[in-house]
Amino acid sequence: MPLPPKQARVVIIGGGVIGCSVAYHLTKLGWTDVVLLERKQLCSGTTWHAAGLIAQLRATQNMTRLARYSQELYGTLEEETSMSTGFKRVGSITVALTAERQEELLRQASMARAFGVEVEPISPTEVQARYGHLNCEGVVGGVYLPLDGQGDPSNIALALAKGARIRGAQVLERTRVTGLRRDGRRVTGVHWQSAEGEGEIACDHVVNCAGMWAHEVGRMAGTNVPLHACEHFYIVTDKIPGLEQLPVLRVPDECAYYKEDAGSILLGAFEPNAKPWGMNGIPESFEFDQLPEDFDHFEPILEMAVNRLPMLAEAGIQTFFNGPESFTPDDAYHLGLAPEMDNVWVAAGFNSVGIQSAGGAGMALADWMETGEKPFDLGDVDISRMQPFQGNRHYLFERSKETLGLLYADHFPYRQKATARGVRRTPLHEQLKARGAVFGELAGWERANWFANEGEPGEYRYSWKRQNWFENSAAEHRAVRERVGLYDMSSFGKLRVEGPDAEAFLNYVGGGDYSVPVGKIVYTQFLNSRAGIEADVTVTRLSETAFLVVTPAATRLSDETWLRRHVGDHRVVITDVTAGEAVLAVMGPNARALLQSVSPNDFSNEANPFGTAQMIELGMGLARVHRVTYVGELGWEVYVSADMAAHAFETLWEAGADHGLKLCGMHMMDSCRIEKAFRHFGHDITCEDHVLEAGLGFAVKRDKPEFIGRDALLRKRDAGLERRLVQFRLTDPEPLLYHAEPILRDGEVVGHLTSGNYGHTLGGAVGLGYVPCPGETPAELLASRFEIEVAGVRVAAEASLKPMYDPRSERVKD
The missing domain is CATH 3.30.70.1400 (Aminomethyltransferase beta-barrel domains)
Structure with a gap:
């Protein structure tokens, strides 16, 4: 076996399908001095035992873009490398056993149309016609995606590795990375060890594609890669006489998926309570290993499966497989430049969707490495979304019990994680909790999302319709619009x-x-x-x-x-x-009167106009107030040092009784902001959304001599806008909007909503979304007939380029 070189442009650590894809795509961009190091054999960690399901549709447009790219790539790899990938388009069926799941599937079907994915909602009778072996008892409906596929995971990885080798990459097996040499915010060398010796490769870049070892490799590099391995189970039956090719079948309400596999049925599970593995580290000898059988754990899934697919009762079990896969705290994989270092990249933690994601993830990361900028919005998976504490092993152990099962759980809007909670609390947490706060979690922060009334259970009851907190949040919304609301923004x-x-x-x-x-x-x-x-x-x-x-x-x-x-x-x-500081938002028409009642300072427009801050006395303490708003009302954000936060809250709360003060949560903030058409970063505005097309040109000082993006800003100004961010309101007050619902202009799908919520003041669901309009005036755009598709139903919508609520911001500046 050849020894590694002394120097390389990039060293990729890990030879699963992800590492092989990154190597393949870098060489495709012309990188020749690419070295991939694999501790054992290629595919010997997780790739070799993956189920090989290759679906197109993901939760967002760009994740769908990457999955579709993977499919297209695997279809051409065989011709390029002369290696069979086993890829074939067999289609997929997902069935619903409840009305709630059916609504989810119908919403997914609408989303698929917006993303250009071929999809067909089907009735129980049509499900039976396409999958005759299925017991359709209890089936409410389903969706069929004809272009979904399956493939051979190991062969896909080996074909990618071969493609990389053909273009000059070195792929070295049985070469273990033992350490990384660091110089400030850069890794400058990779220490390796093999049977032939040991040494160091000087390098410009390192890519951590180490799969379930990525957390450990991340620590070597001084980076945080939060993931944890879990046991993942499937069985393969004996050969079933006469069994022909079938679509992939998913029955998420029974936590199961089914795949025809060379005349057998592969039954896999994503059980609600997973079994974390490798708490004491992964054995050095691990190579194509299986974990001990746990039939008791798998048995409930199998019992439901035998009822759902009766042929299983007659088929013997050829293989009971238990193998480890890595899962992240939010069920999204890690991709991109690690925030702690300037040349350490990550592609790991693929949550059982590594085969369908590998092609696109490798392409996107290679493009990012080549240009230094994300090729498009990758916020869903960007490693920089992970908080430092999320690398804590105990946290990962607790959270991973849940995340595996969430893949097939109902994906209700506003669904909160149930495990590993309470890590980050604001200084006001206990005060809010005592007054009925119901908390959600974001980036580890416990945030009051809504407030339960006295005697009400302080818990979520999830649905695709109006959830149990809908009216509570509506009352909070009205308080901010009509009187004054108080909410905690300390997590910002x-x-x-x-x-x-x-x-x-x-x-x-x-x-x-x-x-x-x-x-x-x-x-x-x-x-x-x-x-x-x-x-x-x-x-x-x-x-x-x-x-x-x-x-x-x-x-x-x-x-x-x-x-x-x-x-x-x-x-x-x-x-x-x-x-260091808590932040209390005091928002609403009575905000000025409330603050004047607890402070001797002047809150008038003359002394404290919109867009200014001042130091004040508050109660017996001190604070700094910022006159800004994200809800579209007169208001202030009160910044107070953590030690005085409780006093500030108590002072405002006690005085608020005379002003109609109501405690409010984050759901209220979002419903108010969308009425005002305030943009939500990560949804309405991202790194691929031009600031002018997002309608935020007013926030840019174009005549500054030099700033990042200035040239592109001026080019767009001169060339004209290709699309605009439009606000929509459904004319029917009943349907709800969340995100990704298709936008139809004069009967044709032209885009999708980037965010949605209910406009309690406007009297209907409200959404934001981009509409292509090259060369058009605003009047020409708005003269069109707009509809939004909600779970397969087209609903008429009003459209506006100005905020539908208080378009001149008179209430904000009062």
Whole structure:
């Protein structure tokens, strides 16, 4: 076996299907000095025992784009490499056994049409016709995707490896990575060991594709890769005489999937309570290993399966398989540049969808490595979404029990994770809990989403229709619109940027103008070179040399990382101060009167106009108030040091009785913001959405001499917009919108909603979504007839380019 080279442009660690795909796609872009190191044999970790299901439809447009790319790639690999991949389009059927699951499937079918995926809702009779072996008792309906497929996982990986070798990559087996040499924020060398010796490869880049070892390899590199292995079960029957090719069948209500496999049936399970594995590390000898059988654990799934597919009762079991697969805290894989380092990349944690994801993930990561920028929005899987604490082993052990089963659980809107909760709590957590708060979790933060009335159970009851908290949140919404509401925003990220070059640095990295007086608040975006939106923040000038950047809770780390990677020669220090201050939002027509009742300071338009901050006395303490809003009403965000947070809350709560104060949650904030057409980062605006097409040109100072994205901004200004972000309101008050519902213009699907919620003031569900309109005026666009498809039903919608609620922001600036 040849020894590794002394130097390489990139070293890929891990020879499963993901590592092989990354190597293949880098060489396809012309990278020749690519080295892939595999500790044992290629595919010997998880790839070899994958089920090989290859579906097209994923939860978002870009994840669907990647899955479809994988399919197309596997269809051509055989011709390119002369290696069979076993890929064939057999179609897939998913059936529903409940009305709620049927609504989910119908919504998925609508979403598929918006994403250009061929799909057909089918009745129980049609399910029976396409899968005659199925016992259709209890089947409510289903969906059929004719172009879904299956393949041979190991052969797909080996074909990708061969394609990489053909173009110059070195793929070395039985070569274990024993350590990484680091210099600051870069890995400069990879230590290896094999039977032939040991050594080091100097390198420009490292890609962690180590699968269930990725957490350990991440620690070697000084990076956080949160994932945990779980036991994953399936059985393969003896040969069944006369069994012909069948579509892949999924019965998620029974946690099961079925695949015809060379004349046998493979039955796999995603059980609700999974079994974590490898808590004490993965044995060094692990290679094509199976885990001990646990028939008792699998038996409930098998009993349901024998009823659902009666032929199983007559078929013997050829193989009872138990093998480990890795799962992440949110069931989305990890891809991208690790936030802690500047040349360490990650592609790992594929949550049992590695085969269908590998082609697209490898393509996207290779493109990112080549250009230095994400090729399109990868926020769903970007490794920078993971919080540092999520690498905690105990946390991963507890969360992984749940995440495996969530793949087939009902994907209800607003569904909250049940495990590994309570890790991050704001200073106001106990005060809110005592008053009926029902918490959700985001980035580990426990956040009050809504408040239960006295005597009501403080828990979610999930549905695709109006959930049990709908009216509670509506009352909170009305309180903010009509009186005053109080809610906790402490989880939002707070980054202090200070130093002699702080102003110049922000003027370079952000689109706004930060050469403003002390106390001024600037709503702004950080843009990439394409004028796509990398962050959506407010920046408050605290002093001549200090600014506070406030970010969404979920993107605090990625926003901080974006800033750090663009510091260059600027003399600035960036500090995460999120935990140092609590934030109470006081919003509504009575907000000024409430604050004046607890503070001697002046909250008038003259002293504290919209978009400014001031230090105040509050009760017996001190606070800083920012006059901004994300709900479209008069209001202030009250920043108070963590030690005084409880006092500030008690002071406002006691005084609020005279002003109609109501405690509110995050669901209210979202329903209010969508009425005002405020954009939600990660949904309505992403790195691939041009700031002008997002309708945020007002937040960009175009005449600044130099800032990231300026050239692309000016090009778009001169060339004209290709699409616009439009607000929609359903004219029927009954249907609900969540996201990804198709937008129809004059009867044709032209896009999908990027976000949706219910507009309690507007009297119907409201959504935002991009509509193509090259060369059109706003009037021409709005003259069209618009509908939104909800679970297969087209619903008429009003459309507007201005906020439907308070379009001139008169209430905000009152």
